[in-house]
Amino acid sequence: MRAPDPAGGLAAAALDRFRGRLPRAIDLTLGRVHRLLGRLGDPHRRLAPVIHVAGTNGKGSTVAFLRAMLEAAGLRVHAFTSPHLVTIHECVRLAAPGGGRLVEDAVLADALERCDRASADDPVTVFEALTCAAFLLFAETPADVVLVEVGMGGTEDATNVFDAPAVSVITRISRDHAEYLGDTVEVIARAKAGIVKAGRPIILAPQADPAAAAVVAGTAARLGAPLHAAGADWSVETIPGGFRYRGARGVLDLPPPSLTGAHQMVNAATAVAALDALSGEGPRIPDAAVREGVRTARWPARLQRLTGSSLADALPPGSDLWLDGGHNDSAGEALGVQAAAWAADGLPLGLVVAMLAVKDADAFLAPLASRVTALRAVPLLGALPGGARGMAPERLAGAARAAGIADAAVAAGVHSAVAELGARLGRPCRVLICGSLYQAGAVLATVRPGSG
CATH class of the missing domain: 3.90.190.20 (Mur ligase, C-terminal domain)
Structure with a gap:
Protein backbone atom coordinates (compact mmCIF):
# COMPACT_ATOMS: atom_id res chain seq x y z
CA MET A 1 0.00 0.00 0.00
CA ARG A 2 1.49 3.33 -1.00
CA ALA A 3 1.35 6.51 1.02
CA PRO A 4 -1.58 8.82 0.35
CA ASP A 5 -1.03 11.54 -2.18
CA PRO A 6 -0.47 15.05 -0.77
CA ALA A 7 -3.25 16.51 -2.91
CA GLY A 8 -5.88 13.96 -1.99
CA GLY A 9 -8.07 16.33 0.03
CA LEU A 10 -9.85 15.54 3.29
CA ALA A 11 -9.37 11.78 3.02
CA ALA A 12 -5.61 12.08 2.53
CA ALA A 13 -5.39 14.43 5.51
CA ALA A 14 -7.32 11.93 7.62
CA LEU A 15 -4.94 9.15 6.62
CA ASP A 16 -1.97 11.32 7.54
CA ARG A 17 -3.23 11.39 11.12
CA PHE A 18 -3.07 7.60 11.23
CA ARG A 19 0.50 7.75 9.99
CA GLY A 20 1.41 10.14 12.76
CA ARG A 21 0.14 7.76 15.43
CA LEU A 22 1.59 4.53 13.96
CA PRO A 23 4.29 5.47 11.46
CA ARG A 24 4.97 1.93 10.21
CA ALA A 25 3.81 1.78 6.58
CA ILE A 26 3.46 -2.01 6.57
CA ASP A 27 2.93 -4.30 9.55
CA LEU A 28 1.47 -7.66 8.59
CA THR A 29 -0.65 -8.63 11.58
CA LEU A 30 -4.42 -8.93 11.97
CA GLY A 31 -5.07 -8.19 15.64
CA ARG A 32 -5.43 -4.44 15.26
CA VAL A 33 -7.80 -4.82 12.29
CA HIS A 34 -10.08 -7.26 14.12
CA ARG A 35 -10.22 -4.99 17.17
CA LEU A 36 -11.03 -1.91 15.10
CA LEU A 37 -13.69 -3.71 13.06
CA GLY A 38 -15.22 -4.93 16.32
CA ARG A 39 -15.48 -1.38 17.65
CA LEU A 40 -17.13 -0.37 14.36
CA GLY A 41 -19.78 -3.09 14.70
CA ASP A 42 -18.07 -5.71 12.51
CA PRO A 43 -19.10 -4.21 9.15
CA HIS A 44 -17.20 -6.97 7.31
CA ARG A 45 -19.80 -9.44 8.56
CA ARG A 46 -22.64 -7.42 6.99
CA LEU A 47 -21.49 -7.36 3.37
CA ALA A 48 -22.91 -8.77 0.17
CA PRO A 49 -21.13 -11.91 -1.10
CA VAL A 50 -17.37 -11.27 -1.21
CA ILE A 51 -14.91 -12.32 -3.90
CA HIS A 52 -11.45 -12.11 -2.29
CA VAL A 53 -8.50 -11.91 -4.69
CA ALA A 54 -4.84 -12.58 -3.83
CA GLY A 55 -1.73 -13.29 -5.90
CA THR A 56 1.45 -11.59 -7.07
CA ASN A 57 0.52 -10.53 -10.60
CA GLY A 58 -2.88 -9.93 -12.14
CA LYS A 59 -4.94 -9.25 -8.99
CA GLY A 60 -6.07 -5.80 -10.01
CA SER A 61 -6.75 -6.74 -13.62
CA THR A 62 -8.79 -9.75 -12.51
CA VAL A 63 -10.84 -7.50 -10.24
CA ALA A 64 -11.32 -5.06 -13.12
CA PHE A 65 -12.67 -7.84 -15.35
CA LEU A 66 -14.91 -9.12 -12.55
CA ARG A 67 -16.37 -5.69 -11.95
CA ALA A 68 -16.97 -5.05 -15.64
CA MET A 69 -18.68 -8.43 -16.10
CA LEU A 70 -20.85 -8.10 -13.00
CA GLU A 71 -21.91 -4.55 -13.85
CA ALA A 72 -22.66 -5.59 -17.43
CA ALA A 73 -25.10 -8.09 -15.88
CA GLY A 74 -26.82 -5.20 -14.07
CA LEU A 75 -25.43 -6.00 -10.61
CA ARG A 76 -24.29 -3.45 -8.05
CA VAL A 77 -20.61 -3.91 -7.17
CA HIS A 78 -18.31 -2.56 -4.47
CA ALA A 79 -14.55 -2.83 -5.05
CA PHE A 80 -11.53 -2.33 -2.80
CA THR A 81 -8.17 -2.29 -4.60
CA SER A 82 -4.66 -1.05 -3.93
CA PRO A 83 -2.36 0.70 -4.41
CA HIS A 84 -3.81 3.88 -5.84
CA LEU A 85 -2.06 5.66 -8.68
CA VAL A 86 -3.04 9.32 -8.40
CA THR A 87 -5.49 9.77 -5.51
CA ILE A 88 -6.41 7.57 -2.56
CA HIS A 89 -10.06 7.54 -3.65
CA GLU A 90 -9.21 5.05 -6.42
CA CYS A 91 -8.98 2.33 -3.77
CA VAL A 92 -12.67 2.47 -2.85
CA ARG A 93 -15.38 2.11 -5.47
CA LEU A 94 -18.98 2.17 -4.27
CA ALA A 95 -21.88 0.50 -6.03
CA ALA A 96 -24.28 2.83 -7.81
CA PRO A 97 -27.07 2.53 -10.39
CA GLY A 98 -25.59 2.17 -13.85
CA GLY A 99 -22.11 1.33 -12.54
CA GLY A 100 -19.92 2.01 -9.52
CA ARG A 101 -18.18 5.27 -8.74
CA LEU A 102 -15.06 6.24 -6.87
CA VAL A 103 -15.83 7.25 -3.32
CA GLU A 104 -16.33 10.97 -2.79
CA ASP A 105 -13.68 12.72 -0.73
CA ALA A 106 -16.03 13.84 2.04
CA VAL A 107 -17.58 10.36 2.31
CA LEU A 108 -14.22 8.62 2.63
CA ALA A 109 -12.95 11.26 5.04
CA ASP A 110 -16.00 10.75 7.28
CA ALA A 111 -15.47 6.98 7.35
CA LEU A 112 -11.81 7.48 8.20
CA GLU A 113 -12.74 9.91 10.98
CA ARG A 114 -15.02 7.26 12.47
CA CYS A 115 -12.18 4.76 12.28
CA ASP A 116 -9.89 7.31 13.91
CA ARG A 117 -12.24 7.78 16.85
CA ALA A 118 -12.72 4.03 17.25
CA SER A 119 -8.97 3.32 17.19
CA ALA A 120 -7.79 6.22 19.34
CA ASP A 121 -6.18 4.00 21.99
CA ASP A 122 -5.10 1.25 19.59
CA PRO A 123 -3.32 2.80 16.57
CA VAL A 124 -3.52 1.11 13.18
CA THR A 125 -1.50 1.49 9.99
CA VAL A 126 -2.64 3.64 7.09
CA PHE A 127 -3.62 0.59 5.03
CA GLU A 128 -5.51 -0.96 7.94
CA ALA A 129 -7.46 2.27 8.43
CA LEU A 130 -8.29 2.50 4.73
CA THR A 131 -9.39 -1.14 4.67
CA CYS A 132 -11.68 -0.73 7.66
CA ALA A 133 -13.13 2.50 6.27
CA ALA A 134 -13.90 0.73 2.98
CA PHE A 135 -15.65 -2.15 4.73
CA LEU A 136 -17.64 0.34 6.82
CA LEU A 137 -18.85 2.11 3.66
CA PHE A 138 -19.56 -1.19 1.91
CA ALA A 139 -21.79 -2.26 4.80
CA GLU A 140 -23.72 1.01 4.64
CA THR A 141 -24.29 1.05 0.86
CA PRO A 142 -26.43 -1.63 -0.85
CA ALA A 143 -24.60 -3.93 -3.26
CA ASP A 144 -24.94 -7.36 -4.82
CA VAL A 145 -21.26 -8.34 -4.81
CA VAL A 146 -18.13 -7.04 -3.07
CA LEU A 147 -14.71 -7.38 -4.70
CA VAL A 148 -11.71 -7.18 -2.36
CA GLU A 149 -8.09 -7.23 -3.54
CA VAL A 150 -5.44 -8.31 -1.04
CA GLY A 151 -2.88 -5.62 -0.31
CA MET A 152 0.13 -7.88 0.30
CA GLY A 153 0.44 -11.59 0.91
CA GLY A 154 -2.77 -13.01 2.29
CA THR A 155 -2.48 -14.70 5.68
CA GLU A 156 -1.78 -11.53 7.66
CA ASP A 157 -3.10 -8.98 5.18
CA ALA A 158 -5.60 -6.48 6.59
CA THR A 159 -8.26 -7.66 4.14
CA ASN A 160 -8.12 -11.28 5.37
CA VAL A 161 -10.98 -11.00 7.86
CA PHE A 162 -13.71 -12.93 6.03
CA ASP A 163 -14.69 -16.25 7.60
CA ALA A 164 -16.62 -17.44 4.57
CA PRO A 165 -16.04 -15.44 1.36
CA ALA A 166 -18.30 -16.47 -1.50
CA VAL A 167 -15.22 -17.17 -3.64
CA SER A 168 -11.47 -16.77 -3.14
CA VAL A 169 -9.15 -16.26 -6.10
CA ILE A 170 -5.38 -16.66 -6.32
CA THR A 171 -3.74 -15.27 -9.45
CA ARG A 172 -0.18 -15.99 -10.59
CA ILE A 173 2.32 -16.28 -7.74
CA SER A 174 5.92 -15.19 -8.15
CA ARG A 175 8.68 -13.57 -6.13
CA ASP A 176 7.87 -10.09 -4.89
CA HIS A 177 7.88 -8.29 -1.53
CA ALA A 178 10.49 -10.80 -0.37
CA GLU A 179 11.38 -8.56 2.55
CA TYR A 180 7.89 -9.18 3.97
CA LEU A 181 6.70 -12.50 2.51
CA GLY A 182 9.87 -14.57 2.12
CA ASP A 183 12.37 -15.30 -0.61
CA THR A 184 11.04 -18.52 -2.14
CA VAL A 185 7.94 -19.12 -4.21
CA GLU A 186 6.81 -21.83 -1.78
CA VAL A 187 6.92 -19.47 1.21
CA ILE A 188 5.16 -16.72 -0.73
CA ALA A 189 2.51 -19.19 -1.92
CA ARG A 190 1.79 -20.15 1.70
CA ALA A 191 1.14 -16.48 2.46
CA LYS A 192 -1.17 -16.12 -0.55
CA ALA A 193 -3.00 -19.33 0.37
CA GLY A 194 -3.90 -17.74 3.68
CA ILE A 195 -7.11 -16.48 2.08
CA VAL A 196 -8.35 -20.05 1.50
CA LYS A 197 -11.25 -20.74 3.88
CA ALA A 198 -12.76 -24.02 4.98
CA GLY A 199 -15.48 -25.21 2.64
CA ARG A 200 -15.31 -22.14 0.39
CA PRO A 201 -14.41 -22.40 -3.33
CA ILE A 202 -10.93 -21.30 -4.37
CA ILE A 203 -10.02 -20.38 -7.97
CA LEU A 204 -6.37 -20.93 -8.87
CA ALA A 205 -4.98 -19.23 -11.98
CA PRO A 206 -2.25 -20.83 -14.12
CA GLN A 207 1.07 -20.96 -12.24
CA ALA A 208 4.53 -20.79 -13.79
CA ASP A 209 6.00 -22.64 -10.81
CA PRO A 210 4.37 -26.01 -9.99
CA ALA A 211 5.51 -25.59 -6.38
CA ALA A 212 3.16 -22.62 -5.96
CA ALA A 213 0.21 -24.61 -7.28
CA ALA A 214 1.09 -27.51 -4.99
CA VAL A 215 1.08 -25.27 -1.92
CA VAL A 216 -2.37 -23.86 -2.73
CA ALA A 217 -3.74 -27.31 -3.57
CA GLY A 218 -2.41 -28.68 -0.29
CA THR A 219 -3.98 -25.85 1.69
CA ALA A 220 -7.33 -26.34 -0.07
CA ALA A 221 -7.26 -30.09 0.64
CA ARG A 222 -6.42 -29.55 4.30
CA LEU A 223 -9.30 -27.09 4.73
CA GLY A 224 -11.83 -28.93 2.61
CA ALA A 225 -12.07 -25.99 0.22
CA PRO A 226 -13.28 -26.92 -3.29
CA LEU A 227 -10.37 -26.17 -5.62
CA HIS A 228 -11.02 -24.98 -9.19
CA ALA A 229 -7.56 -25.02 -10.72
CA ALA A 230 -6.52 -23.87 -14.18
CA GLY A 231 -5.59 -26.80 -16.35
CA ALA A 232 -7.61 -29.28 -14.33
CA ASP A 233 -11.02 -27.65 -13.89
CA TRP A 234 -10.94 -24.79 -16.36
CA SER A 235 -8.70 -23.59 -19.16
CA VAL A 236 -7.96 -20.70 -21.50
CA GLU A 237 -6.53 -20.79 -25.00
CA THR A 238 -5.92 -18.26 -27.74
CA ILE A 239 -8.08 -18.61 -30.84
CA PRO A 240 -8.39 -16.47 -33.99
CA GLY A 241 -10.16 -13.26 -33.00
CA GLY A 242 -9.94 -13.74 -29.23
CA PHE A 243 -9.69 -16.55 -26.70
CA ARG A 244 -11.63 -19.58 -25.53
CA TYR A 245 -12.65 -20.39 -21.95
CA ARG A 246 -13.63 -23.91 -20.94
CA GLY A 247 -15.12 -24.37 -17.51
CA ALA A 248 -18.24 -24.97 -15.50
CA ARG A 249 -20.39 -22.98 -17.93
CA GLY A 250 -19.07 -24.98 -20.88
CA VAL A 251 -17.14 -23.55 -23.81
CA LEU A 252 -17.24 -19.80 -24.27
CA ASP A 253 -15.49 -17.93 -27.08
CA LEU A 254 -14.57 -14.41 -26.06
CA PRO A 255 -13.28 -11.30 -27.85
CA PRO A 256 -9.80 -9.85 -27.31
CA PRO A 257 -9.65 -8.21 -23.86
CA SER A 258 -9.77 -4.45 -23.64
CA LEU A 259 -6.55 -4.61 -21.58
CA THR A 260 -3.45 -5.11 -23.70
CA GLY A 261 -1.27 -8.21 -23.43
CA ALA A 262 -1.65 -11.97 -23.80
CA HIS A 263 -1.58 -12.30 -20.01
CA GLN A 264 -4.86 -10.40 -19.83
CA MET A 265 -6.64 -13.33 -21.48
CA VAL A 266 -5.59 -15.40 -18.46
CA ASN A 267 -6.79 -12.72 -16.05
CA ALA A 268 -10.14 -12.45 -17.84
CA ALA A 269 -10.55 -16.24 -17.85
CA THR A 270 -9.72 -16.33 -14.14
CA ALA A 271 -12.53 -13.84 -13.60
CA VAL A 272 -14.96 -16.06 -15.55
CA ALA A 273 -13.98 -19.07 -13.44
CA ALA A 274 -14.67 -17.02 -10.30
CA LEU A 275 -18.09 -16.03 -11.60
CA ASP A 276 -18.88 -19.67 -12.33
CA ALA A 277 -18.07 -20.51 -8.71
CA LEU A 278 -20.09 -17.51 -7.51
CA SER A 279 -23.17 -18.78 -9.34
CA GLY A 280 -23.60 -21.33 -6.55
CA GLU A 281 -24.60 -18.46 -4.26
CA GLY A 282 -26.33 -16.10 -6.65
CA PRO A 283 -27.47 -15.52 -10.20
CA ARG A 284 -25.53 -16.99 -13.10
CA ILE A 285 -23.77 -14.22 -14.99
CA PRO A 286 -24.92 -14.45 -18.62
CA ASP A 287 -22.42 -15.11 -21.38
CA ALA A 288 -23.34 -11.79 -22.98
CA ALA A 289 -22.37 -9.90 -19.81
CA VAL A 290 -19.07 -11.81 -19.67
CA ARG A 291 -18.30 -10.80 -23.26
CA GLU A 292 -19.21 -7.18 -22.55
CA GLY A 293 -16.97 -7.13 -19.48
CA VAL A 294 -14.05 -8.53 -21.43
CA ARG A 295 -14.51 -5.78 -24.03
CA THR A 296 -14.95 -2.88 -21.61
CA ALA A 297 -12.80 -3.47 -18.49
CA ARG A 298 -10.44 -0.63 -17.65
CA TRP A 299 -7.39 -0.74 -15.37
CA PRO A 300 -4.88 2.15 -15.63
CA ALA A 301 -1.11 1.69 -15.90
CA ARG A 302 -1.34 -1.89 -17.12
CA LEU A 303 0.05 -1.57 -20.65
Missing part, protein backbone atom coordinates in the same frame (compact mmCIF):
# COMPACT_ATOMS: atom_id res chain seq x y z
CA GLN A 304 -1.93 1.64 -21.02
CA ARG A 305 -1.33 3.66 -24.15
CA LEU A 306 -0.88 7.36 -23.46
CA THR A 307 -2.42 9.21 -26.38
CA GLY A 308 -2.65 12.95 -26.74
CA SER A 309 -0.30 13.51 -23.79
CA SER A 310 2.50 16.03 -23.47
CA LEU A 311 4.90 13.11 -23.09
CA ALA A 312 3.77 11.54 -26.35
CA ASP A 313 4.28 14.86 -28.12
CA ALA A 314 8.03 14.53 -27.43
CA LEU A 315 8.30 11.51 -29.74
CA PRO A 316 8.64 11.55 -33.55
CA PRO A 317 5.38 11.46 -35.54
CA GLY A 318 4.02 7.93 -35.89
CA SER A 319 5.37 6.86 -32.51
CA ASP A 320 3.43 5.54 -29.55
CA LEU A 321 3.93 5.76 -25.80
CA TRP A 322 2.93 3.14 -23.23
CA LEU A 323 2.80 2.96 -19.44
CA ASP A 324 3.00 -0.13 -17.22
CA GLY A 325 3.47 -0.50 -13.47
CA GLY A 326 4.88 -4.06 -13.52
CA HIS A 327 8.02 -4.48 -11.42
CA ASN A 328 8.91 -8.16 -10.89
CA ASP A 329 10.05 -11.17 -12.91
CA SER A 330 6.52 -12.18 -13.95
CA ALA A 331 5.76 -8.65 -15.10
CA GLY A 332 9.00 -8.58 -17.07
CA GLU A 333 7.99 -11.86 -18.70
CA ALA A 334 4.57 -10.47 -19.68
CA LEU A 335 6.16 -7.32 -21.09
CA GLY A 336 8.68 -9.44 -22.97
CA VAL A 337 5.85 -11.36 -24.65
CA GLN A 338 4.19 -8.08 -25.60
CA ALA A 339 7.47 -6.66 -26.89
CA ALA A 340 7.81 -9.72 -29.15
CA ALA A 341 4.31 -9.10 -30.50
CA TRP A 342 5.10 -5.44 -31.06
CA ALA A 343 8.25 -6.31 -33.00
CA ALA A 344 6.14 -7.31 -36.00
CA ASP A 345 5.58 -3.65 -36.96
CA GLY A 346 9.30 -2.85 -36.95
CA LEU A 347 9.19 0.05 -34.49
CA PRO A 348 12.29 0.20 -32.27
CA LEU A 349 11.49 -0.10 -28.57
CA GLY A 350 12.84 2.23 -25.91
CA LEU A 351 12.33 1.81 -22.17
CA VAL A 352 12.12 4.43 -19.45
CA VAL A 353 12.62 2.56 -16.19
CA ALA A 354 12.49 3.40 -12.49
CA MET A 355 12.22 0.88 -9.65
CA LEU A 356 12.18 0.57 -5.89
CA ALA A 357 15.60 -0.24 -4.45
CA VAL A 358 14.35 -3.57 -3.06
CA LYS A 359 13.20 -4.90 -6.45
CA ASP A 360 15.15 -7.34 -8.61
CA ALA A 361 16.08 -5.31 -11.68
CA ASP A 362 17.95 -8.23 -13.27
CA ALA A 363 14.91 -10.53 -13.12
CA PHE A 364 12.60 -7.80 -14.43
CA LEU A 365 14.80 -6.81 -17.38
CA ALA A 366 16.01 -10.23 -18.51
CA PRO A 367 12.85 -11.22 -20.45
CA LEU A 368 12.74 -7.82 -22.16
CA ALA A 369 16.35 -7.20 -23.02
CA SER A 370 16.52 -8.83 -26.45
CA ARG A 371 13.68 -6.63 -27.73
CA VAL A 372 14.94 -3.26 -26.43
CA THR A 373 16.93 -0.85 -28.58
CA ALA A 374 17.67 1.72 -25.87
CA LEU A 375 16.91 2.30 -22.19
CA ARG A 376 17.00 5.32 -19.92
CA ALA A 377 16.99 4.85 -16.17
CA VAL A 378 15.44 7.65 -14.13
CA PRO A 379 14.90 8.51 -10.45
CA LEU A 380 11.74 7.11 -8.90
CA LEU A 381 9.07 9.74 -8.35
CA GLY A 382 5.75 9.59 -6.56
CA ALA A 383 4.69 9.21 -2.93
CA LEU A 384 6.57 6.25 -1.46
CA PRO A 385 5.67 4.30 1.68
CA GLY A 386 7.67 5.11 4.80
CA GLY A 387 11.31 4.13 4.49
CA ALA A 388 11.10 3.09 0.83
CA ARG A 389 13.80 4.27 -1.54
CA GLY A 390 14.11 4.34 -5.27
CA MET A 391 16.86 2.36 -7.01
CA ALA A 392 19.79 4.52 -8.07
CA PRO A 393 19.46 5.13 -11.82
CA GLU A 394 23.15 4.29 -12.26
CA ARG A 395 22.57 0.87 -10.72
CA LEU A 396 19.53 0.30 -12.91
CA ALA A 397 21.37 1.32 -16.08
CA GLY A 398 24.18 -1.04 -15.12
CA ALA A 399 21.72 -3.89 -14.71
CA ALA A 400 20.32 -3.11 -18.16
CA ARG A 401 23.76 -3.23 -19.75
CA ALA A 402 24.48 -6.52 -17.97
CA ALA A 403 21.23 -7.89 -19.40
CA GLY A 404 22.40 -7.06 -22.92
CA ILE A 405 20.93 -3.59 -23.55
CA ALA A 406 24.06 -1.81 -24.78
CA ASP A 407 22.46 1.61 -25.10
CA ALA A 408 21.48 2.05 -21.44
CA ALA A 409 22.11 5.35 -19.72
CA VAL A 410 20.77 7.67 -17.03
CA ALA A 411 18.33 10.53 -17.63
CA ALA A 412 17.22 13.27 -15.25
CA GLY A 413 13.53 12.36 -15.31
CA VAL A 414 10.70 10.81 -17.29
CA HIS A 415 10.07 13.76 -19.60
CA SER A 416 13.74 14.18 -20.51
CA ALA A 417 14.13 10.41 -20.93
CA VAL A 418 11.21 10.18 -23.36
CA ALA A 419 12.52 13.13 -25.36
CA GLU A 420 16.04 11.69 -25.38
CA LEU A 421 14.83 8.30 -26.60
CA GLY A 422 12.78 9.96 -29.32
CA ALA A 423 15.85 11.84 -30.54
CA ARG A 424 18.12 8.81 -30.14
CA LEU A 425 15.86 6.44 -32.08
CA GLY A 426 15.27 9.18 -34.64
CA ARG A 427 12.19 7.79 -36.38
CA PRO A 428 8.76 6.45 -35.47
CA CYS A 429 9.34 4.38 -32.35
CA ARG A 430 7.67 2.88 -29.34
CA VAL A 431 8.53 3.92 -25.78
CA LEU A 432 7.42 2.05 -22.66
CA ILE A 433 7.58 3.65 -19.22
CA CYS A 434 7.77 0.81 -16.71
CA GLY A 435 9.20 -0.68 -13.51
CA SER A 436 7.04 0.86 -10.80
CA LEU A 437 3.42 1.61 -9.97
CA TYR A 438 4.63 4.65 -8.03
CA GLN A 439 6.28 6.04 -11.14
CA ALA A 440 3.18 5.18 -13.17
CA GLY A 441 1.04 7.16 -10.75
CA ALA A 442 3.36 10.15 -11.00
CA VAL A 443 3.18 9.99 -14.79
CA LEU A 444 -0.61 9.77 -14.83
CA ALA A 445 -0.79 12.77 -12.50
CA THR A 446 1.19 14.93 -14.92
CA VAL A 447 -0.01 13.98 -18.40
CA ARG A 448 -2.80 15.97 -19.97
CA PRO A 449 -6.37 14.89 -19.08
CA GLY A 450 -7.79 12.41 -21.54
CA SER A 451 -4.51 10.58 -22.18
CA GLY A 452 -4.92 6.85 -22.49
